[in-house]
Amino acid sequence: MHKELSHEEALFxxxxxxxxxxxYVVLGYRAGLIANRILGDDPxxxxxxxxxxxxxxxxxxTDGIQLGSCCTLGKGNITVSDEGEPRVRFELADGSKGIEVCLTDEAKARIAAANGWDDADRLGRRMLTDPEEELFMLTHHTPSG
Ligand SMILES: [Zn+2]
Known part of the structure; x- marks a missing residue:
């Protein structure tokens, strides 16, 4: 469908x-890429x-998720609830397959240790390329019938 952006393009x-x-915006973006990989990249x-x-x-x-997955407010295929948690569930439109993505404790601890905008900027850039398994926990959902 659309080609994946380079790291430089993604940051831009x-x-x-x-x-x-x-x-958070970088991790949302990467969560969106995970959804594209597992559920396909048709937005x-x-x-x-x-x-x-x-x-x-x-x-x-949530902003990173929109750029990464192309599930957007304008297309009506993203909703947000108020748990205050960096967690997202993606599903095929027909409900036949889904995944839930949340952050590892290690990722949360690194974010909590970042201090101010410059630190957050550096951490975000690093997290764009850190190994996925250090950052994310994935749960697969099968159809409930
Ligand atoms: Zn932000």
């Missing part, structure tokens, strides 16, 4: 779209439900 678009680089064939609420910085996760 995340910064243009979101206004800054930080761990009309899946939907996302994030649990970030609308309070920053955790809600920054």
């Amino acid at each position: 678009f995340l910064n243009r779209f979101h206004g800054h680089i930080g761990p 009309f064939a899946k939907r996302a439900h994030t649990m970030t609420g609308s309070k920053t910085p955790i809600s920054c996760f």
Whole structure:
């Protein structure tokens, strides 16, 4: 469908779209890429439900998800609930397959240790390329019938 962005392109678009680089927007972007890999990258064939609420910085996760997965507010295939958690569930539009993505304790601890905008910017750039298994926990959902 669409080719994956280079790291430089991803940082450019995340910064243009979101206004800054930080761990949550970068991790949301990568969560979106995971969804594309597992559920396919057709932006009309899946939907996302994030649990970030609308309070920053955790809600920054939801912006990254939109760029990564192309599930967007304008297409109506992303919803947000108010748990205040960096966690997202992606499903195929027909509900036949889904995954839930959340952060590892290690990733959460690294984010908690970042201090100020410069630290957050550096951490976000690093997390763009850190190994996926250090950052994310995935749960696969099978159809409930
Ligand atoms: Zn942000």
